Amino acid sequence: MSAGIQLDDVCCDFGSFRAVDHATVDIKPGEFFSFLGPSGCGKTTILRMISGFIEPTSGVIRIGGQDVKGKRPNQRPTALIFQNLALFPLMPIWENIAFGLEMRGVDKAARRAKAEELLRLVDLPGAADKMVSQLSGGQKQRVAIARALAVEPSVMLLDEPLSALDLKLRQHMRAELRAIQKRTGVTFIYITHDQGEALAMSDRVGVMSQGRIQQIADPREIYNNPVNGFVASFVGENNIIDGTAGPAAGGLAGFDTALGGLRARISPEALGRPVKLYVRPEHTILTEAPGPENAVPVTVTEVSFEGAFISVLTQTETGKVLAAEIRNDGSATVPAIGAKLYASFSAERAALLPDATVRG
Ligand SMILES: Nc1ncnc2c1ncn2[C@@H]1O[C@H](COP(=O)(O)OP(=O)(O)O)[C@@H](O)[C@H]1O
Numbered sequence: 001m002s003a004g005i006q007l008d009d010v011c012c013d014f015g016s017f018r019a020v021d022h023a024t025v026d027i028k029p030g031e032f033f034s035f036l037g038p039s040g041c042g043k044t045t046i047l048r049m050i051s052g053f054i055e056p057t058s059g060v061i062r063i064g065g066q067d068v069k070g071k072r073p074n075q076r077p078t079a080l081i082f083q084n085l086a087l088f089p090l091m092p093i094w095e096n097i098a099f100g101l102e103m104r105g106v107d108k109a110a111r112r113a114k115a116e117e118l119l120r121l122v123d124l125p126g127a128a129d130k131m132v133s134q135l136s137g138g139q140k141q142r143v144a145i146a147r148a149l150a151v152e153p154s155v156m157l158l159d160e161p162l163s164a165l166d167l168k169l170r171q172h173m174r175a176e177l178r179a180i181q182k183r184t185g186v187t188f189i190y191i192t193h194d195q196g197e198a199l200a201m202s203d204r205v206g207v208m209s210q211g212r213i214q215q216i217a218d219p220r221e222i223y224n225n226p227v228n229g230f231v232a233s234f235v236g237e238n239n240i241i242d243g244t245a246g247p248a249a250g251g252l253a254g255f256d257t258a259l260g261g262l263r264a265r266i267s268p269e270a271l272g273r274p275v276k277l278y279v280r281p282e283h284t285i286l287t288e289a290p291g292p293e294n295a296v297p298v299t300v301t302e303v304s305f306e307g308a309f310i311s312v313l314t315q316t317e318t319g320k321v322l323a324a325e326i327r328n329d330g331s332a333t334v335p336a337i338g339a340k341l342y343a344s345f346s347a348e349r350a351a352l353l354p355d356a357t358v359r360g
């Protein structure tokens with residue numbers, strides 16, 4: 001019912017341009033896996049290779065353990081969903097859903113029964129006899145998913161399916177998609193440039209830049225322990241400080257900067273490479289007295305109320321902007337603009353990271 005997908009050292013070249021660069025990933029049966037990255041990083045190219053619309057230049061793709069080289073899209077157990085749904089406007093919803101079954105010679109009563117079952121699955125019972133024009137954007141999206149599921153694929157490939165919807169609906173559909181995936185147990189490979197979507201829905205995320213998979217991990221790990229500056233910056237906000245790392249001990253290293261000596265975590269892979277210090281605004285604390293470590297004197301330049309938190313921008317003596325976030329839990333004192341404070345952060349909450357891995 002669901003299949004795993006392996007990419008083994010897969011490259012895809014368009015002429016002299018390498019769109020996917022040595023991608024290796026092992027997606028488990030029944031997993032909700034997302035590829036996350038900016039536009040042009042190679043996400044759609046990966047999906048098109050899995051679905052069989054293009055062949056890799058090199059490397060192997062396996063679906064359910066089988067090398068799929070040379071298999072045409074309709075010979076693969078995959079279904080593809082895009083942003084443009086291409087539903088048939090002159091057919092009722094149930095016929096839209098059952099279209100693929102008709103092509104396979106399933107009789108009308110069985111098609112109708114399957115369509116109704118799938119409409120219940122995507123939470124649209126009673127929509128069978130409606131026309132496409134009577135549905136909202138989110139409902140049409142569900143019909144497209146039901147139609148893709150009708151032919152019982154082992155793998156669903158979703159290419160930015162929510163990007164045409166408005167924000168509220170998009171957030172609602174995240175939970176819906178996740179629930180549908182869990183109910184069916186089908187492997188979902190989801191593509192998005194929206195970090196919120198990827199983190200909220202996925203079992204694991206592969207973060208991509210310039211054709212390279214930078215990190216594969218569960219959402220918490222991606223956010224809390226990004227492997228490089230690209231992942232840290234693409235997923236969430238950071239204060240980024242330039243400097244030079246000293247020797248490491250116990251996973252921490254000193255870091256020489258224009259703001260003075262700082263200290264942060266460093267991973268074995270980053271040792272000996274040029275690094276920058278990354279610390280998230282929510283881990284940057286503002287105090288009147290200097291904190292015990294990593295305390296930088298700053299002046300408050302901007303305070304904005306964001307609802308759940310208060311965003312504070314500060315400037316160091318060297319003119320560098322450091323952002324802090326204060327939780328709006330009633331206990332926080334909101335600093336005044338012009339206040340002279342210390343921005344500090346624990347060494348454990350800051351990381352010395354190299355830049356992204358780029359095309360070799
Ligand atoms: N058929 C093609 N011919 C030439 N270049 C292509 C083709 N398809 C994609 N590309 C290029 O490959 C890169 C990756 O594209 P794509 O996989 O669509 O990125 P994403 O989906 O992450 O936005 C882009 O620079 C794009 O212009």
Ligand SMILES: [Mg+2]
Pocket residue numbers: 043044045159
């Ligand atoms: Mg794309």
